[in-house]
Amino acid sequence: MNVADKIVKILEEEGIENVFGIPGDQIMPVYKALSESSINHVLTRHEQAAAHAADGYYRSSGKVGVCIGTASPGALNFTMAVATAFKDNIPLLVLTGDNDLKYRGTDQFQSTPQVEIFKNITKASYNPLNGTEAMYVLRAAIYELKTMPKGPIHINLSKDVLLQEDFDDFELCYLCEDDMSNISKAQELIDSSQRPLMILGAGAISQKDNIQMLAEMYQIPITTTFHGKGIISEDEDINLGLVGIRATPRAKYAIENADCVIALGIKASERTLPVIPENLIHVNLNKDVLIGDYPIHGKVEDFLLEISFRKVDWLNEILKIDNSIEIEGLDADLKPQAAIKRILEKFPENIIASDAGSHTTWTTLLKKSKKPGQLLFSGAMAPMGYGLPAAIGAAFATSERIVVINGDGDFQMNLQELATIKENDLDIVIFILNNSEFGIIRQWEETMYGMEPYQVKLNNPDFTKLASSYGIDAIRADNLEDLELILEKELTGPLVVEVVVESEDIPLPKH
Structure with a gap:
């Protein structure tokens, strides 16, 4: 050997x-x-x-x-x-x-x-x-x-x-070098808190059942990062929604008024915490990302075993706030947000793989996750071309149908993976929102630099013919009515649906 x-x-x-x-x-x-x-x-x-x-x-x-x-x-x-x-x-x-x-x-x-x-x-x-x-x-x-x-x-x-054949192998034993020295100070802060708030990131996924039990038992409201979406279903009142630059009204109010913020397994980037809150308890395995006055280097599981909570009474105050986010154009023909709304309504329980650009903003705003891992996209790097291959990985991880929502520019970054999808007969349905441009770059050019659109127009191929050349079924929707008729059918992959949409500006974050 x-x-x-x-x-x-x-x-x-x-x-x-x-x-x-x-x-x-x-x-x-x-x-x-x-x-x-x-x-x-x-x-x-x-x-x-x-x-x-x-x-x-x-x-x-x-x-x-x-x-x-x-x-x-x-x-x-x-x-x-x-x-x-x-x-x-x-x-x-x-x-x-x-x-x-x-x-x-x-x-x-x-x-x-x-x-x-x-x-x-x-x-x-x-x-x-x-x-x-x-x-x-x-x-x-x-x-x-x-x-x-x-x-x-x-x-x-x-x-x-x-190729070497002369080598030794051995079992390894490890001890994780945690630093839980701030636990007692964190406990004192929680004990004195009247308005605690939890922020859940991807590092808290493994403890979702324990966190849900604690949040409901003690009525502690929670918010999530993009990658923590679905740790607690977004249909439940205890989940206020996203925190950070895309914060929901309730999450924004809660983080501005909390007297104790317990961040579990979050990276705490500028997109999640544009302003570092006072009285922040930050728990993370990665000591290099810890911030705030109460950093705890260790597992979320170990923190929850060491800490105790008490029932608080400010959730009802938060729930009085209207948490709806106004999005214009949801019923307008050819608007990308209108198309995405209907796609998500068709596939409410499926894993959605998105990419980078304006369509990702609409998708994250409109998608409600009931469990972790229902929305796949890169939050911190956001490369074009992520969605299609990420969907391939998800298709091998689960037996359920995977849905891709792609822009026309994103799709062309890794379109060769249609061959991988066809070869493995993967149940992936790919929606290409075709506006023949790099939409978000065009928006930046116009709004931030006062430019006319420059090097953003795309002379695209016929995506349905392209998919057919790989042996994959393809359909085109030229308007919202076409899309609605397509979505009435049972859609199974491999399938490409090209949706012709018009240029549309996304709502830019407000700090």
Whole structure:
């Protein structure tokens, strides 16, 4: 057994069921081992799509996403998607091949400083120099990804290392170095609080049942970040909605009037907390993102076990506020928000994969999540081309139908993945909102720079014919009535629906 065989064996032992990638010379020993394993390999058509798919796989299942690529061309194609996962703290295992060790630092064909490049966009980038080191870093990486999911971990594997047969393997034992020293101060603040508020991020998903029980028992209102949507159903009164730059009226009132803000598993970016509230208790596994006067470095689960709450009485005060968000044009023909409203009404329980741009704003404003992972999109990096491959990952994570809401510009960033969808007969329904422009960039040009539209118009292909060339059924809706008629039917994937919409400005955030 060589190192590559053992790597795949460990992945099997750790319950990895799906990996996403493209084979190549330097990573070929791993692919030989994969071909003889129980692991399902999903062949994408671009490495960026492979990593986005692994990202979507995690967001919709909670299972570690794995992507595999070869040396420089393959590895460097990963970087946008790995950076996206890094910014959103998504745990991915990123395996890249490399030339033999003796060629490190040379101008050998397909040699680049891969480890140094990935250090900037991962939680760790490892470069094992022999088989024993490869075993150590792989086991360490999987342990950390499962128990302390802070972001992607990269392992760079030289071909000669993968082929080594003389190596040692061993079990690892870890202790998480938490810092719960502020627990007593946090408890004093909670005990004295009359208006506590919880903010839930993706790091709180694993504790959703406990949090719901506590919030309902003690009547503590909660808000969520974009990636915490659905931890408590947005149909329930206890959930005030989004906090931050897209805050609902109730969430905005609550955070402005709370005397104790308990942030669980949030990254606390400027989009979530444009202003850091006073009396902030911030709990996170990643000590590098902790802010406020009461930082607690540890698991949300451990914090909830250590802390106690008491019943408070200010939820009814908050519920008197009208929480509706006025959105114009929801019934106007050819408006993108009108189309998105009807798509979401057709698929209220399905996972929605969105992308970047104006359609994502409408989707996040209109989508109501009843459980975590129902809305997939990148909040912190927002690359164009995320939605389609993320939907592929979600389709391998769950048996339910996945719905993509894409802009025409976004779709063309990774449209080659229609081949992956067709090859695997995935139940994905793709809506392309076609306004023949980069809409949000056009809006910025006009509103922020006083420009005429410049380099934003798109001369698009016929998307229905394009989908048909991949063997995928396609329909076009030229107006709202057409779309409504299409949505009356039973829509199953693979399917592309092109929806012709007009240019429309999104409501810009108000701080």
